[in-house]
Amino acid sequence: MKKSVCLTLVVLVNGIFLQTAIGQESQTALVPLPSVDDFTRGEDGWGVGLGLGIEYESAYEGSDEFELEANPAGAVQWRDGDNIYYWAGAALGWRGLRSEAWLLDVAVAFPFEDGREESDSEDGRLDGLGDVDGSTEIVLQARRALDSDWRYWLDGRLIASEDGSLGIFGAGRRFGDQTDGTGSDLSLVLVFHDSDYANRDFGINSEQAANSGLDQTDLDGGFRSIGLNYTFRYYVSDKWQVFGEALYEHFSSDVRDSPIARSDYEAEVGVGAIYVF
Numbered sequence: 647m648k649k650s651v652c653l654t655l656v657v658l659v660n661g662i663f664l665q666t667a668i669g670q671e672s673q674t675a676l677v678p679l680p681s682v683d684d685f686t687r688g689e690d691g692w693g694v695g696l697g698l699g700i701e702y703e704s705a706y707e708g709s710d711e712f713e714l715e716a717n718p719a720g721a722v723q724w725r726d727g728d729n730i731y732y733w734a735g736a737a738l739g740w741r742g743l744r745s746e747a748w749l750l751d752v753a754v755a756f757p758f759e760d761g762r763e764e765s766d767s768e769d770g771r772l773d774g775l776g777d778v779d780g781s782t783e784i785v786l787q788a789r790r791a792l793d794s795d796w797r798y799w800l801d802g803r804l805i806a807s808e809d810g811s812l813g814i815f816g817a818g819r820r821f822g823d824q825t826d827g828t829g830s831d832l833s834l835v836l837v838f839h840d841s842d843y844a845n846r847d848f849g850i851n852s853e854q855a856a857n858s859g860l861d862q863t864d865l866d867g868g869f870r871s872i873g874l875n876y877t878f879r880y881y882v883s884d885k886w887q888v889f890g891e892a893l894y895e896h897f898s899s900d901v902r903d904s905p906i907a908r909s910d911y912e913a914e915v916g917v918g919a920i921y922v923f
Contacts, residue, residue: 673826676730677749677796678826679820679827680820680879681831682741683721684730686725692724693723693725693922694923695920695921697719697921698918699719699889700715700716703912704912705768706766706772707848707906708901708904709909711908719918719919721735728743729741729742736756748791749787749788749791751787751789752784752786753784754783754785757779761779761781763778771908774857778846781808787801787804801817801833802814809843810844811842813838813839816835817833818832828880828881829879830879831877834873834874839867840867842867845864850906851864861905868900869898872895874893875891876893877891878891885922886921886922887919889919894913
């Protein structure tokens with residue numbers, strides 16, 4: 647039921663914004679992908695976009711409970727030709743376009759929240775497991791365009807921290823002909839994790855097992871999930887931009903066997919607005 651609601655919302659939102667945005671002259675983004683924000687309007691110097699997003703999402707990894715949450719959105723960016731330096735939320739990074747076909751991205755993401763807390767489950771399904779602290783992550787990403795206008799692309803991302811590593815590999819398609827970073831795109835992703843990262847989210851050690859009554863669980867690294875990610879972004883005026891995202895991630899059998907995974911999937915849908923200075 648929740649999955650069908652998310653998909654229906656995606657179709658409705660995309661239908662509302664199918665037309666070219668009102669009064670927005672076409673600008674050249676670093677790459678014309680809605681999933682890569684660019685507030686510089688195609689010019690060197692500062693680009694700033696600030697706003698708010700509302701998300702309806704799984705309460706924690708593997709949860710069958712959902713929650714509504716509001717988060718700040720946007721970024722402060724500095725563009726120098728084919729390079730953008732940015733501060734977005736709790737992340738500091740650089741992205742650059744190379745040979746017109748490679749988009750490289752390096753970022754340091756500081757913990758925005760406290761990780762997972764027992765109170766994240768209103769049904770008490772995390773009781774006895776204790777809290778899991780967030781950690782600083784290094785994010786390395788590369789996207790490779792398969793044609794001249796970034797209609798199709800391949801993507802690889804590595805997320806590394808003291809809690810382990812996560813690898814994400816995907817392929818995507820862009821919809822719309824705009825070059826200002828608006829329109830929509832859809833990607834299919836495969837996610838892999840090492841044993842440390844897997845056990846941070848889904849493992850249960852002996853102490854946690856004794857406190858919670860759940861079976862002790864130790865996961866190996868390997869395939870974590872397969873998912874779909876949809877992003878849209880449109881200007882409704884010269885200054886205001888609306889955006890949205892829908893994510894569906896289906897867990898592997900190893901993850902689903904963990905007592906923490908109360909659902910076979912994780913889902914998220916969100917919309918928001920950004921004022922571009």
